[in-house]
Amino acid sequence: MREIVKNTNINFMGWKKYCFIISGILASLGIFALVQIWAGNANLGVDFAGGTSVQIKFSQAVNLHEVRLTLEGAGLKDFDLQDLPSENKVLVRVKKQDDTVGKASEQITQILNEKFADKKPVIDQTIAIGPKVGSRLRDDAMLAVVMAAAGILIYIAFRFRILFGIGATIATFHDVLAVLGIFWLLDKEINLILITALLTIAGYSLTDTVVVFDRVRENLKRFLKDAVHDVINRSINEVLSRTIVTSLTVFLSALALFLFGGEVLHDFALAMLIGVVIGTYSSVFIASPVVIFLSKDKNPLSAKKA
Amino acid sequence: MKKGILWRLALIGATVLIAFIFFLPNTPLYKYMPDGWKKVMPSKGIVLGLDLQGGLHLVFEVDGERAIEIATDRAANSLTAAFQRKGIKSTVKREGEFIIVSPVDAEAKKVVTELYPQLSLADGSGALKYKYSVADIKKMKDTATDQVLEIIRNRIDQFGVAEPIIHRQGDNEIVVQLPGVRDPKRAVDIIGKTALLEFKIVDTESPVAAELPSRVAPGDEDRVVAKYKNRLPEGSQILFHNVIDKDTHQIVDKQPYLMKKEVLLTGDTLTEAKVNIDQRFNEPYVSLRFDAAGSRIFEDVTGRNVGKRLAIILDGNVYSAPNIKDKISGGDAMISGGFSMDEAKDLAIVLRAGSLPAPLKTLQNLTVGPSLGRDSIEAGKMAAIIATLLIIIFMVFYYRLSGLIADTALVLNIILLLGAMASLNATLTMPGIAGIILTIGMAVDSNVLMFERMREEVRAGKTPKAAVEGGYHKAFWTIFDSHVTTLITAAVLFQFGTGPIKGFAVALSLGVSINLFTALIGTKTVYDMIHLKGDVKRLSI
Numbered sequence: 001m002r003e004i005v006k007n008t009n010i011n012f013m014g015w016k017k018y019c020f021i022i023s024g025i026l027a028s029l030g031i032f033a034l035v036q037i038w039a040g041n042a043n044l045g046v047d048f049a050g051g052t053s054v055q056i057k058f059s060q061a062v063n064l065h066e067v068r069l070t071l072e073g074a075g076l077k078d079f080d081l082q083d084l085p086s087e088n089k090v091l092v093r094v095k096k097q098d099d100t101v102g103k104a105s106e107q108i109t110q111i112l113n114e115k116f117a118d119k120k121p122v123i124d125q126t127i128a129i130g131p132k133v134g135s136r137l138r139d140d141a142m143l144a145v146v147m148a149a150a151g152i153l154i155y156i157a158f159r160f161r162i163l164f165g166i167g168a169t170i171a172t173f174h175d176v177l178a179v180l181g182i183f184w185l186l187d188k189e190i191n192l193i194l195i196t197a198l199l200t201i202a203g204y205s206l207t208d209t210v211v212v213f214d215r216v217r218e219n220l221k222r223f224l225k226d227a228v229h230d231v232i233n234r235s236i237n238e239v240l241s242r243t244i245v246t247s248l249t250v251f252l253s254a255l256a257l258f259l260f261g262g263e264v265l266h267d268f269a270l271a272m273l274i275g276v277v278i279g280t281y282s283s284v285f286i287a288s289p290v291v292i293f294l295s296k297d298k299n300p301l302s303a304k305k306a
Numbered sequence: 307m308k309k310g311i312l313w314r315l316a317l318i319g320a321t322v323l324i325a326f327i328f329f330l331p332n333t334p335l336y337k338y339m340p341d342g343w344k345k346v347m348p349s350k351g352i353v354l355g356l357d358l359q360g361g362l363h364l365v366f367e368v369d370g371e372r373a374i375e376i377a378t379d380r381a382a383n384s385l386t387a388a389f390q391r392k393g394i395k396s397t398v399k400r401e402g403e404f405i406i407v408s409p410v411d412a413e414a415k416k417v418v419t420e421l422y423p424q425l426s427l428a429d430g431s432g433a434l435k436y437k438y439s440v441a442d443i444k445k446m447k448d449t450a451t452d453q454v455l456e457i458i459r460n461r462i463d464q465f466g467v468a469e470p471i472i473h474r475q476g477d478n479e480i481v482v483q484l485p486g487v488r489d490p491k492r493a494v495d496i497i498g499k500t501a502l503l504e505f506k507i508v509d510t511e512s513p514v515a516a517e518l519p520s521r522v523a524p525g526d527e528d529r530v531v532a533k534y535k536n537r538l539p540e541g542s543q544i545l546f547h548n549v550i551d552k553d554t555h556q557i558v559d560k561q562p563y564l565m566k567k568e569v570l571l572t573g574d575t576l577t578e579a580k581v582n583i584d585q586r587f588n589e590p591y592v593s594l595r596f597d598a599a600g601s602r603i604f605e606d607v608t609g610r611n612v613g614k615r616l617a618i619i620l621d622g623n624v625y626s627a628p629n630i631k632d633k634i635s636g637g638d639a640m641i642s643g644g645f646s647m648d649e650a651k652d653l654a655i656v657l658r659a660g661s662l663p664a665p666l667k668t669l670q671n672l673t674v675g676p677s678l679g680r681d682s683i684e685a686g687k688m689a690a691i692i693a694t695l696l697i698i699i700f701m702v703f704y705y706r707l708s709g710l711i712a713d714t715a716l717v718l719n720i721i722l723l724l725g726a727m728a729s730l731n732a733t734l735t736m737p738g739i740a741g742i743i744l745t746i747g748m749a750v751d752s753n754v755l756m757f758e759r760m761r762e763e764v765r766a767g768k769t770p771k772a773a774v775e776g777g778y779h780k781a782f783w784t785i786f787d788s789h790v791t792t793l794i795t796a797a798v799l800f801q802f803g804t805g806p807i808k809g810f811a812v813a814l815s816l817g818v819s820i821n822l823f824t825a826l827i828g829t830k831t832v833y834d835m836i837h838l839k840g841d842v843k844r845l846s847i
Contacts, residue, residue: 001761001847002704047804057677102494102671123490124678128671133365137804144802151794159787196737196799196807200744200814203795207748207788211755214784242758245704246751249697253747256693257740262685264357264678264736272744 004244008237012284013229013292019285023174026278030177033184042184045191046093046127048141050134052104053093053127056112059120061088067112074111076104084263089124101128141195148199149173152206160213163294168209171287175205175279179271188267197271204250205279208243209287215239216288220301228297232288240284247280311838314831322718325725332728351728354485355735357806358683360676361485362493366666368454368478370447373664374403374438377446381405381422383569388417396434399541403443408433450663451478458482458497460659465496465652479669490673492652500621500665501656503573503594503641505607507566508615508627512539515564521549522560530562541567545617547624550644552589563624565617570607572661575600579657581650584642590650591642592657601637609633620653679736686739693746694720701750705757707846711832712753712825719749719824723817732816735809745817748792752825756781757847770845774833778826785825792818 036042046053064083067090071079082091090112094104105126112121129137152172157165176198183194215235223231236243254276258269330336331351339347356363382405385398396407396414405425407414415434418425424442429435438446455474462470462484471483487493509515514534522530531544538544542564549559578595596604608616608630617627618641625643645653697716701709723745727734760777768776793815800811836842 100667102668123675126673130669133670140802144798148795148798152791155790155794192807196810199795199799203792206791210787211784242754245754249750250747252696253693253743256689256696257743260685260692261689262682264682265740268740
C-alpha cells in the first residue's frame with residue numbers, strides 16, 4: 001500500500017486555539033470584504049455593478065498606454081483598462097450606467113476600430129448591463145447564497161445531530177468567507193462566476209466535513225466513555241489519508257483548469273484551488289473543534305443514554 | 307452470482323453504447339454516418355451555449371407608460387378627426403393620461419362613447435375629462451408587451467437568424483438570444499428600432515419657424531429645443547432632419563423643422579414596404595403602399611393641406627418634407643434619406659413587421675465573438691484531458707490495480723456524462739466546461755472513500771472479498787451525503803443562475819449523479835469479476 005500518511009496520531013484538537021485565531025482572521029477578512037462590497041469599495045464585475053465591458057483582440061501587440069490615450073482623446077470618461085498581453089487582448093470597462101445600454105460599447109468599438117485598423121481589432125466579448133439587471137443579478141446571487149446555505153444546513157441537520165450541523169455550517173461559511181476575503185484582497189473581480197465558485201466550494205467543502213463527521217459519529221457510538229476531544233482526534237487521524245486524497249484529486253483537476261482552461265475560467269479555477277485547500281483545512285480544524293466546543297467535551301450520544 | 311455480473315456488465319455496456327450514440331453528433335465521426343442513421347438516430351447532441359458559439363443575448367424592457375401615452379394620443383387624434391367630420395366645435399387634446407374635450411358638448415360626448423367605449427369620464431365640469439380605467443391600462447401594457455414580442459419575432463424572421471430564442475420575461479421584458487450573429491450592431495438596430503412612421507404637417511405660419519437656424523451641429527439639438535421652448539405655438543414642436551453625407555453615410559448636420567404635433571397618418575396602414583433604387587442618384591429608398599383605409603386618409607390629408615409641406619417622420623426624425631402640390635390618391639409614398647443598401651433593407655424589414663407600440667429600453671446586451679468561444683472550447687478540452695491524465699496516473703500510482711479500476715469508472719463517468727448531456731440536448735457553456743472538469747476530480751472521490759474503507763478492512767484482517775463488500779457497504783452513506791450536498795448547491799445555481807451558470811449546474815449535477823452509478827455499480831462489478839475467477843489472496847489497493 002502506498003500511503004500518504006501512515007497510522008498518524010496527531011493531536012489536531014490541541015491546535016484549535018491557533019486555528020481559531022487563523023480562521024478568525026480569515027473569516028473577519030471575508031466579512032470585511034462583504035461590508036466593502038456592500039459599500040461599493042470592491043472590484044465588482046459588470047454583471048453586478050452594471051456598466052459596460054468590452055474585450056477586444058488585436059492581431060498584434062498594442063500599447064496599453066496608447067489605447068488609453070486614444071480612448072481619452074475620443075472623449076470616453078471613467079473607464080478602466082486591463083490587458084492580456086499574451087493574447088493581444090485589451091479589456092475596457094466603463095462603470096457609468098445608462099438607462100439603455102449598448103451605446104458605450106458601440107463607441108469604444110468604433111474608436112478602437114478607427115485608430116488601430118492595422119491591428120485588426122476583433123470583438124471578443126462585450127457585456128453591457130443596465131442598473132435594473134445589475135441589481136437583479138445581485139439580488140439573485142444573494143438569494144442563491146442564502147438558499148444554498150439553508151439547503152445544506154437542513155440536509156446536514158437531517159442526517160446528523162444539530163451539533164454537527166452547526167459545526168459543518170460554520171466551517172462552510174468560514175471557507176466561503178475566506179475565499180471571498182482573499183479575492184477581495186487580491187483585487188480580483190467579484191462577479192457571477194466567483195459566486196458560482198463560492199457555492200461550489202460550499203458544496204464541496206462539506207464532502208470533507210461529512211467524511212470526518214461520519215467517522216466521528218461512528219466512533220462516538222463505539223467509545224461512549226471517552227472524551228469527545230479524544231474521539232475526534234482519533235477519528236480525524238483515521239480518515240486523514242482519505243481527506244487528503246479526495247481533496248488532492250479535486251485540486252488536480254482545478255489545477256489543470258487553472259493552467260490550461262483559458263482566461264475565462266482562470267479566476268474560477270483559482271477560487272476552487274484556494275477553496276479546496278481551505279475547505280480541507282476547515283473540515284479538520286474548524287468543524288470538529290466547534291463540535292467539541294458546543295458539546296462541552298461531553299459525548300452527545302452518551303449523554304442521552306445516561 | 308455469475309448471472310448477476312453478466313446482467314450488470316450488459317447494463318454498463320448498453321449505457322455506454324447509448325451514451326455514445328447520443329454523443330455521436332458532437333464528434334467528427336458523425337459526418338461519415340450513413341443517411342439512414344442520421345434520419346433515425348439522435349442528431350442534435352450537446353448544444354453550444356451563446357458564450358461558446360458566439361452571438362447576442364439581449365434583454366429589453368417595453369416602456370408601458372409610453373404605450374399608454376401613444377394610445378391616448380391616437381385616440382385624441384381620431385376624435386379630433388371625427389369631430390371635424392361631424393362639425394362638432396369642441397377641441398380634443400391630451401394632458402398626461404387624460405383626454406380633454408372642451409367645451410362640453412352633448413354631441414361630442416356621444417361620439418366619444420361611440421368610438422371609445424372603454425374611455426371613462428373622470429370629470430365633467432367645464433370640460434369633459436376622459437381616461438382609460440386602471441384595468442384597461444394594465445391590459446394595454448400587457449398587450450403592448452405581447453405585440454412587441456410578436457413584432458420582434460417577425461423582424462428577426464425576416465432578418466434571417468438560425469434558431470433564435472425570443473421570449474417574454476415577467477411583466478414587461480423581452481429576452482432575445484441570437485446565436486452566431488456576425489453583425490451584432492445591425493441586429494440590435496433592427497430589433498430596437500421603434501419604426502414609428504408618422505405623417506405630420508410642417509408649421510410655416512408661426513414666427514418661430516422663420517427664426518429657426520437652418521443647420522445645427524449634431525448634439526446641439528437639445529439646446530435649440532430649449533431656446534425656443536417658451537415661444538413655441540400651442541400644438542407645435544421642433545423635430546430634426548438628419549443631413550447625411552452621401553459617401554460616408556454619417557450624420558453631418560441636423561436641420562430643425564417646426565412641426566404640427568397632430569399625427570395625420572401612421573405606418574399602421576402600410577401593406578407594403580420595399581427597397582427600390584432611385585435611378586437619378588443611384589440611391590436606395592423605401593417605397594410604401596397603404597391599404598384602402600390608409601389611402602383614403604392620405605388622400606384626405608393631402609387634399610386638405612395643398613400648398614403646405616407634408617413631413618415623413620420615422621421615430622421622431624424627419625426624413626423628408628415635400629410640398630403638397632395636389633391631392634395624392636393611390637396610397638403610395640416613399641422614404642429616402644441617404645441610406646446605404648443595408649440600411650434601406652433593414653428599414654423595409656422593420657416597416658413591414660410593423661412599428662413597436664412602445665419604445666424599448668435595452669437592459670442587457672451581451673455579445674460574444676466567435677473566436678473567444680472557439681478558444682475556450684480548445685482550452686477546455688486541453689484542461690479536461692490533462693485533468694483526466696493527472697488523476698488516472700495518480701490513482702494507479704496510489705491504489706495500484708484498484709486505482710486502475712477507479713480509472714475505468716472515471717472514463718465511464720465522463721462518457722456517460724457527455725452522453726447524458728447530449729441526450730438532454732443540454733447547453734454546454736464556459737462554466738459548464740468547468741463543471742465537467744471538476745466532475746473529473748470529484749468522480750474518483752467516491753472510489754477513494756471506498757478504497758480507504760477497504761484498506762481498513764484489510765488491516766483488520768478481513769479477506770479480500772469481505773474487505774471489498776465491507777468497503778462498499780460502509781462507505782456508501784458517506785458518498786451519498788457528499789453527493790447530496792453538491793447536488794443542493796447545483797440545484798440552487800440552476801434556479802438562480804444566468805444561462806452560463808445554469809450550464810455549470812447541469813454539468814455538475816449530471817456528473818455527480820452519474821458518479822453514483824459508475825463508482826458503485828461499475829467498480830463493484832469489476833471486483834466481483836476478479837473474485838469470481840477464484841480465491842484472490844491479496845487485494846491490490
